[in-house]
Amino acid sequence: MGTDTVAPTENASGEKPSNNPLSRKINKILETRLENDKDTLDALKELSTFFTENTLRSRRNLRGEIEKRSVGISEEFVCALRDVKESVDAMYKEVSAMNEVCVDMKRRLQATKSETRHLIHQTTSLQNQSHKLHMQEKVAEAFVKTFQLTTDEVMTIKGSTRESPITQEFFTVLEKTQKIRNNTKYLLQTGHQKTALDVMEQMNVCREAGLERLYRWCQSQCRSPDPSPLLPQALAALQERPVLFNLVVEEWIVVRRGWLVRGFLDALTIGGPGGAPRPIELQAHDPLRYVGDMLAWVHQALPSEREAAQTLFSKCSNIDPAEHTRSTVASISESVCRPLKTRIEQMIVIDQGREGGKKPVQLYKISNLLRFYHNTILQVTDAGLLVATLDELHQLSHKMFISALQTQVSHVSERIEPPSEMLSPTSGVQRTLGLLTEVVTAATVADDAQHDFKQIVSCVVDPLVNAVNESASGLGAVESAVYLLNCFHQLHSTLSLLHTTGEKLEMIQGQIDAQLDTLAQEQVNGVCHSVGVAGMYPFITHPPPTPLSQNPACQPLAVQSFMTKLDGFLAAPDHLMLPHTRLLLSSNFRRTLQQRTAEAIVTIYAKLHALVHDPNNAYNDPSTLLPRDPETVKTLLL
Template sequence: MVLGRKTSAGENVTTEKHQNNPLSRKINKILETRLENDKDTVDALKELSTFFTDNTLRSRRNLRGEIEKRSVGISEEFVCALRDVTEAVDDIYTEVSSMNEMCVDMKQRLQATKSETRHLIHQTTSLQNQSNKLRMQEDVAEAFVRTFQLTPEEVAIIKGSTRESPITQEFFTVLEKTMKIRNNTKYLLQSGHQKTALEVMEQMNVCREAGLERLYRWCQGQCRASDPSPLVTDALAALQERPVLFNLVVEEWVVVRRGWLVRGFLDALTMGGPGGAPRPIELQAHDPQRYVGDMLAWVHQALPSEREAAQALFDKCSNIDPGEQTRNTVAGISESVCRPLRTRIEQMIVTDQRREGGKKPVLLYKISNLLRFYHNTIKQVTDGGLLVATLDELHQLSYKMFISALQSQVSQVSERLEPPGEVLAPTPGVARTLSLLTEVTTAATIADDARHDYKQIVSCVVDPLVNAINESASGLGAIESAVYLLNCFHQLHSTLSLLHTTGEKLEMIQGQIDAQLDTLAEEQINAVCHSLGVASMYPIINNPPTPLSQHPTCHPIAVQAFMTKLDGFLAAPDHLLLPHTRLLLSPAFRRTLQQRTAQALASVYSQLYALVHDPVHAYTDPATLLPRHPSTVDSLLT
């Protein structure tokens, strides 16, 4: 055991010695080193492999010498290369030194030259600055001229080389430029160049005034031309800033167009159209309605072309209302035809007194409606003016003449109304008057607002006619008068019912009809009651004594006689009706009379039946006296 311990201790001592040996440590380090991770060692081994090819003992012994020999060779090569570099650097140094000497010499010479030319350089710089300033001023001046001045060519365009120089589109371009220049002068005023701004404004005003004056003269000539230039529209738009010149041009246009319109109207009256088609309007003077209608139609057809020309004239005007100015211009142009139109139409209305009586009121009313229609139509084109006023005056005149002629004609017919005939039918005078009324109201269809005249027209015809009918029936008996009046009023009511806005007159006529029907029905009922013998019973029935059977008028024998006659009436009711009722023209009137008579008899029979069957009045065997029930009698009568 002791020996074993000693051995272990000895081994430990030996191990510690080996670890402290430097060579051992290096060997151990080399052994522990991993060559693949040491880049320098790998590179050295790669280099070694280039010349150490034979791994022999001799080679290994001479390896150190080989390495040192290679190191010497590399050093010699480096020295040779460094010698070449040193020589090159020496050459560069020599050249740089030479260059430096030359630069120093040039610098000295440049400084000498600069000191000698300093004044010249300063003067050149000053001149160059002045040149740049002048160039900039030139650009500003050119821009100023372009902005605030007209070129000589533009001045020639706006002023015109001669008085007869034509106006072209370039003129309006230059005129618009003067306006822009004048508006741009405010920027000069704001920038403090008041004098320049005023001078420019004065120049532009002079050029613009000259241009507007020339434009005004040109427009005057174009207004007289048969085919004016399309540039007249631009010219009037430009003349708006001079209202006096603008109004003078418009007045010239109106005067010229007015002359053309009246000449065209007179040619249409006397000469007709080109080649004789259409024929002259004067050839229709024998037919007043067509004559007046052709004249008004010509004027109506001529005004739209004038309106189109005026609309084109004021199309580009912005300071006015083009629509209102167009209407005023057309109204002024249309004044030229007022006098010849008024003269001829008044002649047709006032002096034409030889037309046959039945036609004259109708003719006058047709002419009045023509004037009313064209007055409303032309008023939409001109919106007033002398022509519209003339047409309105002529319409009023023709309407007054129509009313006067209508009243005169109706008065003549009413004064000479024929007496009623045996058939009690309306007389021919009544038929003629109603035919006149129908013809007049039929003529009113040409004008939309002519129906407003119905009330006055119907009053002019119906009131005198009704009075004349009542007067002519005054000499007849009550029954004949009622039948005659019913026939006349029926025809009058039938005629008025075909018209419009005649409600008041229809109510008045219906009231007359109802009154005459009441009269005739009363006479009819009285006659039937007398024929049946119940007329004397009726007062007693309304206030019966007790007992009624003791009264002589209502004695059972009288009641039985009444029942016998009633049976005969029920079998043939027409035999007891008034003969004159058969002359009624309206079946409705006859039915009304029959119904009222039947109602009256049914009422009397019902009262009498109740009294006879009442025990108070002591009738014996009432079922024999009045066997029929009132409802049965009522159904038989109706």
């Protein structure tokens, strides 16, 4: 009718809800899920403790029972709360009393504070002063530690007595003085000039005393056969005083010189411990061994001196240790120069003429020995007096060797015997070549001795060649050529052992070639006469304008006779060789002569063959006169 009518809702079962309040409560209770209502469950559990019988009486008295229990609980709570109140009241009284005490203490503290304010201020001031003094003490201790030496350190560097030994602590303190001197520049930078100068003066005094003491100790150690291991470090410390440093080095050189020369003289006259090795003077009868033993002893002694000097300068940093080592060893070695030079000079100039040819060879061996040790010792030391002495002795021995060699070669060359019937080199030539061989063999001792070969070879070869040529002047052409070839062959074989005699080898080879040419020419002429081609030869080389067959020397009968004799030569070429060529010592020379002779005959035959077969020369049946062609003859001879 104008207002909407609300339809009643249906419940879950499809029934319409009732408007009865009881019904609604019942439905609400029925719809309640007690398993999810914790408070209801707790209430039911509590109810089960005292609601034991479900009777009408019990249900009616339930509310009263619950209220009664509620009143009991409230009474228990009031009792408990009364105890708490009493405790709180007691605590309040105690706190009030404590508050009164604190107020009294605060009042008294304020009064005391006002009375002790001056004392606190004074105490604070004293504490600040104490802290400042403590810092100053630390600064003073650090300053003393950095810029001063302790009493023990001063005693260490100055020494309690003059003979106090030098230890490693001494160098530690000495290094500290230098470090303090270096640190004074920081004082100067901060404006403490007076303090810096005072510290530097103190350190200079201590350092000078230490260096003076170190210098005396180094001198005593230099004289000791077994110096302290601290000597190199001491010498390095003395580098800042060059005068003291040089004095110590000079003392070392003087002492080592004395030991070296005494050791050399003992080796010459006494020998080693127990007589082994034997004294060097016992070998004076053998100059080469005597000189070699003396030089070997010096050479063996220098490495020990070098090692000692290397150890001495090993810690020095302001110098070149290697250079000072070499110069020091050179200075030490000067002590043996005089006795060594005197004895070697005596061996060089001694008269050994009784030994004949051995004197030049021995002198040359001594010269090479001196040169070898000169170069070897120069690698150990600087070019000092010892090196100069060895070079001077080498020059003297080499000069004496050249003089003796020239004298002996001249003596032998003047007495070269005439050639024998065998045309072999004479005994004088053999002796001279033997002398040259000995010299060449001796030269192998020295590595750089080959630069002497040119002079040595000139001293021997030139006089020998002249003497051989003079001795061959009285012989015939063939005999002279054979003799000279034999002599030059042996000379060439001897010189070929050398490696730096190219000029002389070329000269000897030229002499050999010249004599071979002479001998080959004589051989060819002899063969040409033997085969009957000598008369034809001028016309063969220069044919006339007329036919060659009309020339008496080249008539067919003469050509046929030549061919007959040539066949005999082809069958046995050696039968027409000159008898003296069989005396040649070199088979190469004989082969060369045979080859040159054969080449000459082949050339002559080829020219004659061409002329005979030339129709212009009017030979009848040339194939019968010269049946062999030149190639066949060449094959048979060559």
